[in-house]
Amino acid sequence: MSRIIAIANQKGGVGKTTTCVNLCCALKQKGKKVLLVDCDPQGNSTSGMGVDKYSAPGTYELLIKGADTADCVRKTPYGDVIPSNKELSGASVELVRREKREFVLKNALQMVYNDYDYIFIDCPPSLELLTLNALVAADCVIIPMQCEYYALEGIADLMTTIKMCNKRLNPGLRIQGIVMTMYDARTNLTQQVAFELKEYFGAKVYETVIPRSVRLSEAPSHGKPGVAYDKIGKGSRAYMRLADEFLLREKYRKGVKNGKGN
DSSP: OOOEEEEOOOSSSSSSHHHHHHHHHHHHTTTTOOOEOOOTTTHHHHHOOOOOOOOESSSSHHHHOOOOOOGGBBTTTOOOEOOOOGHHHHHHHHHTTTTTTTGGGHHHHHHGGOOOSSEEEOOSSSSSSHHHHHHHOSEEEEEESSSSHHHHHHHHHHHHHHHHHHHOOTTTOOEEEEEEEEETTHHHHHHHHHHHHHHGGGGBBBBOBBBOOOOHHHHHGTTHHHHHHHHHHHHHHHHHHHHHHHHHHHHHHHHHHHTOOO
């Protein structure tokens, strides 16, 4: 059975897309069948996976024109991708007129649900209808978060949206984990933010942290995820560890669900 994971944070520049692309690629390297659905009109996940942003059909055609889901999928060595570009920026306005507009993505992904172990959705850096579609479609959310004060402030808005989804649209939605990105252990601010996150969210915070890495930043310009561009770099190794921790959490969840855990 597949799992759908939204990678979300309404604040930009926190490593959301980098996390989505590299976690997908890392899981692919570990033998998992993965699909990345790019719901961000910037299309950075698309190009980061080596796919042309303007290859159609993509997420826009999927949501607005009713394109067949399988026709929207591009195969890559790093995982499959449903691409996005700036055309998607008008989708929220166009979706407003649709009946059950929050469920369009969920319904579309059901067509390929059994083809993958994990489906990741890269959300736009805002709490709009595209993000809401992703949260309704998802089983759980991973929140990448930069260790800075404003990121702590912004996470409260996302938590409010997730709770609203739980109440009205997707009762099963849960936070799978919070990933600290651009981590610099030398600064007091990083240590303080990490402490406050763990105080509030406890075990939801991943033990694996993602350090600042020039090589991770370079990778998209080569059309590759960082874990494929520089396999031995500190950022790549961190994402491989994150994939291991992700799979461990998923294994534990299945054990609890099947009555094997406490």
